[in-house]
Amino acid sequence: MYAQLVETGTKKLKTLEEMGPQERAFQEKVNDEIKIEPKNWMPEAYRKTLIRQISQHAHSEVVGMLPEGNWLTRAPSLKRKLQLMAKIQDEAGHGLYLYSAMETLGADRDEEIQKLHDGKAKYSSIFNYPTLNWADIGTIGWLVDGAAIVNQVPLQRTSYGPYSRAMIRVCKEESFHQRQGYQILLTLMREGTEEQKAMVQDSINRFWWPALMMFGPSDDNSPNSAQSMAWKIKRHSNDELRQRFIDQTVPQLELLGCTAPDPDLKWNEETGHYDFGEIDWQEFFDVVQGNGPCNRERIDARRRAIDEGAWVREAAVAHAEKQRQRRQAA
Amino acid sequence: MQNVSQITRTPLTEYLLRLGDSVLVLGQRHAELCGKAPALEEEMALMNVGLDLFGQARNWLTYAAEQINAEQAGSELDADALAFKRDAQDFRNLLLVEQPNGDFADTMARQFLFDAWHVPLLEGLAQASDPRIAEVAAKSLKEATYHLRRSSEWVVRLGDGTEESRARMQRAIDNLWRFTGELVQFDEVDQAMADAGLAPDAGTLVARWKATVEKVLEAATLSHPPFDAWMYTGGKTGHHTEHLGFLLAEMQYLPRTYPDATVW
Numbered sequence: 001m002y003a004q005l006v007e008t009g010t011k012k013l014k015t016l017e018e019m020g021p022q023e024r025a026f027q028e029k030v031n032d033e034i035k036i037e038p039k040n041w042m043p044e045a046y047r048k049t050l051i052r053q054i055s056q057h058a059h060s061e062v063v064g065m066l067p068e069g070n071w072l073t074r075a076p077s078l079k080r081k082l083q084l085m086a087k088i089q090d091e092a093g094h095g096l097y098l099y100s101a102m103e104t105l106g107a108d109r110d111e112e113i114q115k116l117h118d119g120k121a122k123y124s125s126i127f128n129y130p131t132l133n134w135a136d137i138g139t140i141g142w143l144v145d146g147a148a149i150v151n152q153v154p155l156q157r158t159s160y161g162p163y164s165r166a167m168i169r170v171c172k173e174e175s176f177h178q179r180q181g182y183q184i185l186l187t188l189m190r191e192g193t194e195e196q197k198a199m200v201q202d203s204i205n206r207f208w209w210p211a212l213m214m215f216g217p218s219d220d221n222s223p224n225s226a227q228s229m230a231w232k233i234k235r236h237s238n239d240e241l242r243q244r245f246i247d248q249t250v251p252q253l254e255l256l257g258c259t260a261p262d263p264d265l266k267w268n269e270e271t272g273h274y275d276f277g278e279i280d281w282q283e284f285f286d287v288v289q290g291n292g293p294c295n296r297e298r299i300d301a302r303r304r305a306i307d308e309g310a311w312v313r314e315a316a317v318a319h320a321e322k323q324r325q326r327r328q329a330a
Numbered sequence: 331m332q333n334v335s336q337i338t339r340t341p342l343t344e345y346l347l348r349l350g351d352s353v354l355v356l357g358q359r360h361a362e363l364c365g366k367a368p369a370l371e372e373e374m375a376l377m378n379v380g381l382d383l384f385g386q387a388r389n390w391l392t393y394a395a396e397q398i399n400a401e402q403a404g405s406e407l408d409a410d411a412l413a414f415k416r417d418a419q420d421f422r423n424l425l426l427v428e429q430p431n432g433d434f435a436d437t438m439a440r441q442f443l444f445d446a447w448h449v450p451l452l453e454g455l456a457q458a459s460d461p462r463i464a465e466v467a468a469k470s471l472k473e474a475t476y477h478l479r480r481s482s483e484w485v486v487r488l489g490d491g492t493e494e495s496r497a498r499m500q501r502a503i504d505n506l507w508r509f510t511g512e513l514v515q516f517d518e519v520d521q522a523m524a525d526a527g528l529a530p531d532a533g534t535l536v537a538r539w540k541a542t543v544e545k546v547l548e549a550a551t552l553s554h555p556p557f558d559a560w561m562y563t564g565g566k567t568g569h570h571t572e573h574l575g576f577l578l579a580e581m582q583y584l585p586r587t588y589p590d591a592t593v594w
Contacts, residue, residue: 309368
């Protein structure tokens, strides 16, 4: 997912009575599930929050290419290489698509990317974890894309039209990636050598908790949620989505024949859900604040690509200008 | 396990390996570019071209493996075995495609010099009397035509862009020029294929390559060293530059490290 901590800039929820006529009309539309479109009036805080949320999501797609790119040159067969490259290409596409949705709100892609490079914008902290063995490519597809889907499926009904439409398209491709990722793990576990199976368990051990953290802080520590829910740019609480993810993932984990690094994970007959252990929230906030294993590397890599490409973009602009002048002169 | 270095080579298998290895190695260079493009749109385009190249490699190498298996009793090779288990001296790719990515000008100059050759080659192969070659070539040609359009546009944009981009693109062309001799130099394998009606003859291919290069470089306001300048050759017969070993070490790392693994 991709927007695990989005500041809304609001202190408390207003009631309809407290709103002015424009805001009230806006909120009633949202309540009636009518999509807000770029030219419609919207509260400034809604616009700003959405820009933050969509840009975080777009940045996540682009930064998310890096841990996978780490194995693209070492993908072990032509089929896996083609699959992984296609997945990474899809992610670049999602990034572009989401930046475009964000620009309908009056934001500028280059400015938002600059904020990312300056360390002022967030992106999903899962991508600050390293990919250390080939099975990580399967695990990212299965757990990370899986968690993203659980987050994003409800966002297909989000109140902002362009974002909602982007999510519909993104979700389709993410489901495909998730199945592909799981297939990698299943192949290694069912037909692989002991060394290959060990890669899978090692990978799950490292990615399990960070994947659960993708849903953001627990509900009692999520001050911006109420406003985002009222605006319907968030449709379920963090804990609710996290539980949904765990409930659907544990049977898949068992089918693999692997275990989760959580001794408290067990089925609860009474609640009809899996119980699970306490997340290390200190680690979560450390990574969000820039102190994860790969935060520096990820941002440096993005910054380097754009900085080192500056002369290319300048040349493209200069050439287009020359062409324009030639056409005028002709 | 079958020793992939001990395969017998007929002109056809040798030629299929040349075709497959060149696009495989160039595809691998694209894989290295992931996350490094100067803009997100270019990121997509680079991955797109890389995907095309790996797909073509799979098609050529699958056919090569089938041919080798048919010719050699007990051989059970597939495209992956050829891609991931052969040593550098068994690779038959052009020296041009194994050259490092360098900056964006180096990457695009390499791509353009290759595409300008690849398109007329595939046009010829699409007419081959062997239907399998014709089919793979026809599919690849659609992709290569787009690659050539894109790389030509970048050569022109950078050549006729800013002072800096022009200097970089000129330097890239000058540096890579010595590897272009192999594109147009026909050896006995190329000739045997042409004689058998399986590949285009030298005359057409060379003329088309030169014409495209001259046209695009002129539009880019760039020059090029003479066509008869000294050329560095050997890729087609397995004599590579130092770069290929590293590229293969990375690409083949997993299958080589876990030789007992049969699936991935």
